[in-house]
Amino acid sequence: MVSATPVVIYPPDEEGGRRVRIDGTILGRAYGVRDVAAFMQEAGLQDFDEMDVVRSALIEWRGGGPEVWTR
Template identity: 85%
Template sequence: MASSAPVVIYPPDEEGGRRVRIDGTILGRANNVRDVARFMQEAGLQDWDEMDVVRSALIEWRGGGPDAWTM
């Protein structure tokens, strides 16, 4: 099933990291919300911080929300 959100955070892996996909491209692996905010900044949203990540409807969290970093 395709996501309607431009940003997808995948479920945590065995090491607690989550893949981050923005506009169909995997940008890397985040270990916390701060890492997701950095990916968003690199994608052009320079003013984004952790609270923007937690509250945004642009992000689809799979396998748990922004507080889920372990399997």
């Protein structure tokens, strides 16, 4: 389950992927908001969707917000 620790989405890499860290663990790379929602669901937030990703205070976006997927 996601704690009060923010979810961190790192800046895009050369391939347009962004590392996703939840509760201090890197879960993988996301290539869009849908992928971030899937990681959130796997972390216990089953009802989390793309709109939740865009507006959630749980998520700290580094290197650009949810609209940035290229370097």
